[in-house]
Amino acid sequence: MCTVAVSFEPSSPVPILVLAVRDxxxxxxxxxPAEHWPRHPGLLGGIDLVAGGTWLAVDPAARRAAFVLNGRGRLAPEHGRRSRGELPLLAAAxxxxxxxxxxxxxxxLITADLTGAVMLGWDGDTRTETALPEGYTVIVNSGDDPAEPRAAHLLAALRATPRPDPAVNWGTWPSLAAGEGIDRTDPRALILRHTFGDDLRYGSSSITLLALSPDLVRYDFAPVPDEPGHAPLTRIA
Structure with a gap:
């Protein structure tokens, strides 16, 4: 599971804010994150060294970003299957x-720019496209699913705290993104850790905070530490 929270406020000086966690x-x-893709000059994002794509890509010059989350449904045929990590690169470019x-x-696939955000969904049979509404939307692997425990908890927390001004600082968002002290095995937890029978571990690997405005692009990133606690952010753009 990955999580992307989008705040779209068209009347705000910073209309797009994003809090994203990759699992x-x-x-x-x-x-x-860096400029890893010569065929997409100017794009920033972390690179998956297995397939060569990304889950989150940002074009600072265009004030555009794109994020991909795994969905649910019918898998593609193994022969000829393409990496979903291609999609944010195309959309952000x-x-x-x-x-x-x-x-x-x-x-x-969520694509965001100064005019708003659009979610493209694919379940293996049907393609959908939805414009995200004003306010907060939290997307998980079941889509825009406010009843999912992780999404419900994060949505309530975002609505209960002032929307930050990233030209100054991120307010309480770094604490939210770091997991708020919720146990990493709790269904509400934004930061996950799971161990399977052969000790194959799955969980949250990185945090992104992103702001897009006519006058500002702020892209902050942190790997998730092994132990719960503060995750120091690095400014990428």
Missing amino acids: ELLMRPWEP GQPIPADLRTFDPFY
Whole structure:
């Protein structure tokens, strides 16, 4: 499971704010955000060293970002299957998403710019496209699902705290993103850790806070520490 919370306030000086947590097999190798893709000059994001894509890409010049989450549904045929990590690169670069999605496993792709955010969904059979409303939306692997415990808890926490001004600081959002002290095995937890029978660990690997405005792009990133607690953010852009 990954989580992306989008705050869209068109009347605000900073219309788009994003709090995002990536979950993955913790042994899967990756590198922190940078300009990793020569074919997409100017794009920033962390690179997945297995498939070469990303789960989150930002084009600071275009004030555009894109995020992909695994979805649920029918998997693509093994032969010819393409990595979902391609999709944020295309979307953030303003390039078209393939019309035929049958070579991709199910996903949710959120693309955000100064005009708002749109979610493209694919369950292996049906393609959907939804404009996110004003206010807060939290997307998890079941989509815009406010009844899911993790999404419900984060949505309530965001609504209960002042919307930050990232030109100054992120307010309480770093504490929210670090997990608020909730046990990492709790269904409400934003920061996860799970151990399977063979000790294969799955959990949250990184945190992103992102702001898009006509005058500001702020992209802060932190790997998730092994032990609960503060996750120091690094400014990427």
